[in-house]
Amino acid sequence: MSDRSCIILDDVVFTRGHRRIFDGVSLTIPRGRITAIMGPSGSGKTTLLRLVGGQLKPDSGRVLVDGEDVSRLRRKDLYQLRERMGMLFQSGALFTDLSVFENVAFPLRVHTPLPDDMIRDIVLMKLEAVGLRGARDLMPAELSGGMTRRVALARAIALDPELIMYDEPFAGQDPIAMGVVVKLIRELNTTMGLTSVLVSHDVPESLSIAHYACIIADGKLIGEGTPEQLKAHPSPRVQQFLNGQPDGPVPFHYPAPDAAADWGCVVPGEEDSRA
Amino acid sequence: MPDYLTNRIARLGRGTMEAVASLGRSAGFLWGSLVGVPRPSVGLPLMVRQIYNIGVLSLAIVVVSGLFIGMVLALQGYYILSDFGSESAIGQMIALTLLRELGPVVTALLFAGRAGSALTAEIGLMKATEQLSSMEMMGVDPLRRVIAPRLWAGFISMPVLALIFSVVGIWGGMLVGVQWLGVFEGSYWGNMQSSVTFFDDVVNGLIKSLVFGFVCTWIAVYQGYDCVPTSAGISSATTRTVVFSSLAVLGLDFVLTAVMFGSF
Numbered sequence: 001m002s003d004r005s006c007i008i009l010d011d012v013v014f015t016r017g018h019r020r021i022f023d024g025v026s027l028t029i030p031r032g033r034i035t036a037i038m039g040p041s042g043s044g045k046t047t048l049l050r051l052v053g054g055q056l057k058p059d060s061g062r063v064l065v066d067g068e069d070v071s072r073l074r075r076k077d078l079y080q081l082r083e084r085m086g087m088l089f090q091s092g093a094l095f096t097d098l099s100v101f102e103n104v105a106f107p108l109r110v111h112t113p114l115p116d117d118m119i120r121d122i123v124l125m126k127l128e129a130v131g132l133r134g135a136r137d138l139m140p141a142e143l144s145g146g147m148t149r150r151v152a153l154a155r156a157i158a159l160d161p162e163l164i165m166y167d168e169p170f171a172g173q174d175p176i177a178m179g180v181v182v183k184l185i186r187e188l189n190t191t192m193g194l195t196s197v198l199v200s201h202d203v204p205e206s207l208s209i210a211h212y213a214c215i216i217a218d219g220k221l222i223g224e225g226t227p228e229q230l231k232a233h234p235s236p237r238v239q240q241f242l243n244g245q246p247d248g249p250v251p252f253h254y255p256a257p258d259a260a261a262d263w264g265c266v267v268p269g270e271e272d273s274r275a
Numbered sequence: 276m277p278d279y280l281t282n283r284i285a286r287l288g289r290g291t292m293e294a295v296a297s298l299g300r301s302a303g304f305l306w307g308s309l310v311g312v313p314r315p316s317v318g319l320p321l322m323v324r325q326i327y328n329i330g331v332l333s334l335a336i337v338v339v340s341g342l343f344i345g346m347v348l349a350l351q352g353y354y355i356l357s358d359f360g361s362e363s364a365i366g367q368m369i370a371l372t373l374l375r376e377l378g379p380v381v382t383a384l385l386f387a388g389r390a391g392s393a394l395t396a397e398i399g400l401m402k403a404t405e406q407l408s409s410m411e412m413m414g415v416d417p418l419r420r421v422i423a424p425r426l427w428a429g430f431i432s433m434p435v436l437a438l439i440f441s442v443v444g445i446w447g448g449m450l451v452g453v454q455w456l457g458v459f460e461g462s463y464w465g466n467m468q469s470s471v472t473f474f475d476d477v478v479n480g481l482i483k484s485l486v487f488g489f490v491c492t493w494i495a496v497y498q499g500y501d502c503v504p505t506s507a508g509i510s511s512a513t514t515r516t517v518v519f520s521s522l523a524v525l526g527l528d529f530v531l532t533a534v535m536f537g538s539f
Contacts, residue, residue, distance in 0.1 A: 053412050082414040093409035107413045110317075152409075 146177030398499025433488025
């Protein structure tokens, strides 16, 4: 494999229950860049991150991280691979029974034999990087949503991973917190040389920081390229998503029986809205 | 065959398959958490903390219930035994009842309600808030880190709690029988000493509570780990923990009693 690519999805099919989430998705995520994966809610963006992290296995196809097929790794190797990955969960997923300091120290304590004073220095450095060195003694319940996510970010980078995955980092954030997250993602990418994968449906923020973006819908990859290429993409499906149009290839109306049958009369304009 | 009948058979089959699959998952889950005990330097503090959460915090309810049950046994026993003029056997009756049956069983039922439901809710919420997933993604196996210490803590706490229950119950029986109703103290303790045997009664009771501790904790942590991570899912998992644990305890108690004290 080329040294430029970090993650390769090769014709991945994944089904959950009776629903086919991915129907042959192939995707290459370049090393050292920020890649945004966008798509409507429920299009399986988080599932994609879990496939990369090896928490789920594809029905067919391969997921390669650094050339290793994640779904075929033995348990021990998988856990070793995960030490080189950081993941920021949508909810932050901080351990509620540990303080901010202990949350960030957790991966260090588990995976390194470092003495306590060195762990302290590293934790404070990571907290400083997200601007929360002063919040070290707080408990997760005392943090705001934005702060929770920043602590989770500090924890995700505690072991200096090579790859970091962000699950909906902008969802439910106020404008200031959003600005902070955008700044942090960009800074971490340049200063640490991280490969960043960003899953989001916030189009302007994602496109403003991503070097490369792709859009997933209905189990398929419907568009990919640099932000400029995507904005000029010919597909009406891509344009509808990027511009947030309420009606288009994705219809406004959920499939329903004939309106005349439901109301017992002819509804004016009904034909238009279903066109 | 009419449709409703086919549907019913299909539903029965699906339900059975689900139950069997769940049983299989829980066995795999148990294996994963028992085999993967973390290093003692890491695992021991985690387990001690859980023994505090599960065992020490259950002490209050166990002690109070033990006291009242011992007192009630003395009252009931006294009125029945005094009809036959044998109220001096009250100590022996209370001790045997508690050590063989009520100690292990009632403690296990209280444990399921107090500690089991808390375990299920805690683990279910950890799942719902993605804490278990994030642990996995940090390269830490939640079965080892979260489940195993709780499983062992429950296993260790239950026999100790059951013993405390019995001891407090015997003392409560003494309060009512001797202090209040006036049974001669010497015969209360003397009859008890001559009739209770260490292996038949104390050890068998301990074996019972070991089994109950194992089953109750297993059910509790598995229900939490396997729950649907929503508020409705956690609530029904908590209910299932209490219901399944109680039924399992009562059912197993019958089987164990038949094996231990039955004449075959």
